Amino acid sequence: MRVRFAPSPTGALHIGGARTALFNWLLARGSGGTLVLRIEDTDRERSTLENVEQILDALRWLELDWDEGPVSQAARAERHREVLETLIDAGSAYRSTATADDVKAYKQSHGADRGFRGEDEPEGAIRLRVPDEGATVVSDAIRGETVFDHVHLDDPVIARADGSVLYNFAVAIDDADAQITHVIRGEDHLSNTPKQLLVLEALGVEPPLYAHLPLLHGPDGRKLSKRHAAASVQELRDAGYLPAAVRNYLALLGWGPDDDTAILSTDELVRRFSLAGVGNAPAQFDERKLRWVNGRHLHALSHAELTAELEAFIGRTGLGPAVAIAAEKIQTLADFWPLCGFIYDGPADDPAAWAKTLGADVGPERLAAAREALAEAQPFELAEVEAALRGVVERAGVKPAQIFQPLRVALAGTTVSPGIFETVALLGREETLRRIDAALARTAPAPPDAA
């Protein structure tokens, strides 16, 4: 099995493209086949080197490796020109100066039931001759057979007047030359497939097998675009998702295992994926489910692995201790710092949290009680810290939160943090007392004559 992923470098790799790449990759890896990467850069206006790099980066981050390429489609211009000549010599293609407007006008006058057929001229763009009669049938592994009657097809332009070729021609030649056996791509290509089939037929080349994947839509049900958040692989990466989780989630869009399994490792994906399991209705990208899938993958990581991921993501080291007490509370890598940053950078500034717990009333005196107990905890380990703080709760005869929340705000600056005992033990006695004292000083400035 030889498959290919052929993005066009006109923008970043979005999740639709990423899923197409993933499905091809899964098929190649699952069958011991070959994945060819081809860059469809024949549109010189919109293709850029930056985009190519960005796409390769995205694929590398997703850990989708390829066996051949990347080959530039534009670099194959010689070969394309050569085949073009063959087609013209054989009478399968011809030059025509007809413009898009001419085609429109033609269809206006001939009605909808007659595709455009141009005159053979000495110059102009090159059009493929579509037979007047009959039909071209696209056999699709996902959709079955789709019949395209030739009467509805216009003779498509396959090369510009200067001889540079267009997509529907180049793609057919390149897939054939690369001996691609299965063309797996988005459904947006289905309607163009007969043109490619016609090119191959004119050349007497056996066509590959096709599989057109249902398209991906944004959360609003509309076609995915730059307007949608997290639409590109780069954005997913920045949002703190794990490549394995993204692969898992993307696989679930349009495909599902026979049972109700939702969390799959990449090995399982490779083993279980098949085109037969791919549905045919478009799917919407739902970031909330991605978050959940990501959480499951993230929590399956060992402490060392997660620490490494987090340190790379945040760009700091020494995060291990905080990771140990916060791992279960985060779903993405990006969740970590807002939750634990205070451990390293000091308490956050959250006026609302302050007002609620230490602003007035009995907050400060409860914090003082906690300070007193913690000052004596010996040794300053988790068990002793917990015992000390629970003792304060008991003596005060209040709910645990009434002691713990003021303390949490004193230490973290906010009402949300890892477990309070863990946090205190991690900060250590000195730092804990220092922060409590700072909070107390701020909450109750000493009266002028108290000293």
Add this chain to the structure above:
RNA sequence: GCCGCUAUCGUCUAGGGGACUAGGACGCCGCCCUCUCACGGCGGAAACCGGGGUUCGAAUCCCCGUAGCGGUACCA
């Protein structure tokens, strides 16, 4: 306009003539756990686009309609 694809809870889906009082997952709601936030556990609300057929029987097959999407470029 024309050609084509698609249509099950809000979302991803299971289902491929009787096993369907339509199953699971995310999300949502409630309860439990609980020091906050999460995690976890338990429970709940929530869907076969509409209309015709075919059949003893249709979510499942066929037709029509509707809607969404794609194509209709000297873009890919």
